[in-house]
Amino acid sequence: MILLHCLACLVAAAMGAVLPPPWADPSQNPCAAEPSGGWQLLYWPDDKKCYRIFQRGYPCPETMELVPRPDRKGSAECACPPGSVRSARDSRCHQLFRLGGPCEDGQYFAPDLDRDDRERWGTCEDPLPCAEKDELFWPKDKRCYRKHSRGPCTEGQLLVPSTMNSLIGDCRCENVPDLATYFWAPTGTCHEHYTMGPCQERGGIFLPGGQCGCDPSLPHFHNGTGKCYQLGGIGPCSPGHQFLVPAGGSKAECTCKEGHIKWFGDGACYRPYTRGPCAAGNMYSVNTTATGMAVGCVDIPCTAGKLYFPGGKGCHRVGTQGPCPAGQIVLFQDTVKTSIEGVSYLGMCGCANSDAAAGTFYSSSAALACKPPAAARKLPQQHDGRGAGASPRRSDALLQPQDPCGHRRGTVAWTDLSCKQLYLQGPCEPGEWVVPDRGKGTRKGRGWKMGKCECRPGFTAVPVPGDANNATACQPPTVTLAKFLNMSDEFNHNHNNHNNNATAHGNDDDGDDDSGNNNGVRTR
Template sequence: MDILYRTILPIWLLLILNIDGAIVPPPWANPNNNPCATQPGGWQLLYWPIDGKCYKIFHKGYPCPESMELTPGANMTAECRCPPGSAQNPQDSLCHRLYSMGPCKQGEYFAPTNDYSSEHRTQRQRWGSCLEVEPCAKIGTLFWPREGRCFPSYTQGPCPGGQLFAPGYPDSPIGECRCDNNGRMGRFFWGGSGTCHEHYTPGPCQEKGTLFLPDGKCGCHSGLQQYHEESNQCYQIGTVGPCRPGHHFLPNKKNATGMELNHAQCQCKDGHILWKDDGICYRPFTRGPCKQGEMFNINYNGGNTTTSCVPIPCPSGRLYFPGGKGCHRVGTQGPCPPGQVVLFQDSVKTSVEGISYQGMCGCAVTSNDPQSFYPTLRADNRGVHTDRCLANGRREDSNLIVPNGEGRGNGVTLNGVNCGLRRGLITWSDNTCQQLYTQGPCKDGEWVVPDRQGGQRRGRSWRLGKCECRSGYETVVNEDSGEVTCQSPAVRIAKFLNTESQKNGSFLTN
């Protein structure tokens, strides 16, 4: 459940329906429970029984503790909770911003937790505790507690556009998404929009072929490594830039004399090979430039590399291993070392590069992983440095779980059943079947839809499902935590009307 609904709901914030000119009030605007509802604009007011006064919804501070805000409770009466993106610390009973230092000591961050007494768990409040920061291996990187990963400082990293990943305070090991015109961050600040951008990226620049430079201006000149002579424009390193498909605009390509070129050049992406007939780079063992039923093949003959289109060598359900190792079924040992199995190549972006017919060896994950297209047969990185897999690293095909599509992802074992063959169902990342366009395993405000970008077609349907905001709901990024939520139209209306009333100075408390 997302931050917005943990901290503000699970009551409907507002339901305004235009039915024959009538306005349906929100649940808490019932005069039987909320005497304030009878006042002008009373749907925005909540009754506080201790002093018998009316206070505006989402009001922060008194009558609540300083760090809490007033919200409707489950029984439609006023209660105090931590604002979205924050949690209560049991040591000081105050609300602190999640994934920041908060009340913690140096080298720690404040994170959500459910590890409290049964007395605390019966309350609707969200709790937090202090956790140690995991040290980053590379110099110049900071820890991002939301994902447990490290990103380079003063880059966009995990942040939305217009913000950079930077320490929250001097010498902090924790990064946060922010933008201001102070200190080092000021070097990346663009005053026109009040946003921050990495240097040598398009950033705020409107003119095509210009980059945001360290002098704080947009420009392009031949002295930059990012300069492209043919177009007389500049492009960000590591992007497609002016290149053909399958290429990246990269530096340090050496010419025939062994001297490094001053400017970046279009080079095939890692793992791609140039097809000279059309000048595009393709990943070997995908369809590539070949016709239906063929595979883009690579041959190594005496140190020379040649490419060609050959018939797909393996039947459906089997993957190809070059070097005369043949075709092998996914999940079997095949040509792999003892303890490893044949796996799909997770590194291949099927939506861009097409299906790869080449297999790989690795340890199979036994737990469900929503990040993997093939979660039960994904390479387990815990064994990458050895030829041995951890115990129980393989899962038999007969044990795949496929549900009946009912409820919130509770599956049953149905051997041999394919979700795609059932109308209205789609395969989920844990190999269960989910009903399309229902909430299923998704958060509040989301529903199950086909993944048309990350999935693959099976006949006329899509193999894999994903969560997406329901129709009419708006995708919102929390400024404090960076968490993405789906906000209902009712919430937007409530906040808009609150803002308008504040401007007009109306609906004051008693």
């Protein structure tokens, strides 16, 4: 009862802090004064009537809905529902990335990125061919995934050929011959073979027979624990490792993840140029010597806002040209998961007008062609006290990146130098929203900040089971509450059974309990 009361107080406090939307102002929206609707009604100037927000159809076209106009408080406009855009072929709204619709057979409906209209439009595209025969094309990210893998699908579904185009993937799970060996009857879900899948017991994997188990003949078997683990995950290994079959081997072993080096102090693997196992103010350093590789902790070589380039290239401010080829600028490492590995003090070169090449520390102009700024000139290098050959202070505005948001409040710059609205999902995953990145080196120019993705309030970051990169997902509060309630129900169930047994058999004077005291949690 106390917990529920506290939750009710928090909800009430949160509701008290909610600000009304702009169209709730009667001076801007005459319909806001209506007793039957308030802010749920929008004013349509053509007929001077009030209509319910998000109403589909009249006064809008059949496939569009009524929404507040963002640039005019209290005014309404017609727009396509979320996830859909208009087609120039019929001016109707169609779901994005769907086959058919306004498109020819075998084509899919994609966003039209060539149009600069404020209104969103789509275009018909053909699927790109995949390199491997057993791969399927996924229109949303234009990548290919292996058939019968989870790929881009949600948990419990697998990628199968679409019924409208066998080259395009579709996420499904059915107890049909094509998916029979992947089907798990207790939950009606489908899972990849040799993964954790629906298996609850640690050390068991989902086998082709549709059951959870382990066999010593499998490469997934670990001799030390006598259990099986999914390949590519952390398995029985220390942090920073992956459980993989080495080249030429037949059994999986614990090896450092790509880009990580083992620290023999604790046996874990860390990414160089992050804090790693070191104390605050230090970074994990790796140097190749004549006798081998030397690892250790050294002082962070750069001041805040600058990134380190090895090989005598020194420290350079993010967003400047630094030691990069013409047209490229100093960027943060885009392959580092800061929530897991910490902040990387190592810089990389990339284009200011496109995504940088992933996984590279220094990209040559041959490997990464960028459009150089018009009339750009390279100024003489100046010496930085914290590193040789550091970038000078440039007066040339063409070589100094400008704030893409124009110092607008409530916005932050993104890694691709676009502008994102704060506290919306934006480019983030479900359960996340855009927040300012307050880590070292994220402040730019005259104070504008970069953005990052973070779990929304009430959501909890939890590891993704079996993910090779130890990724996390934001778990909604309903799941957390459900787990709490399940534990409470289980505790009450076990507690009642214990009391009933005690009543039926009397007190046990010697204090022994054959069932063991598990505090109401079922042991396995």
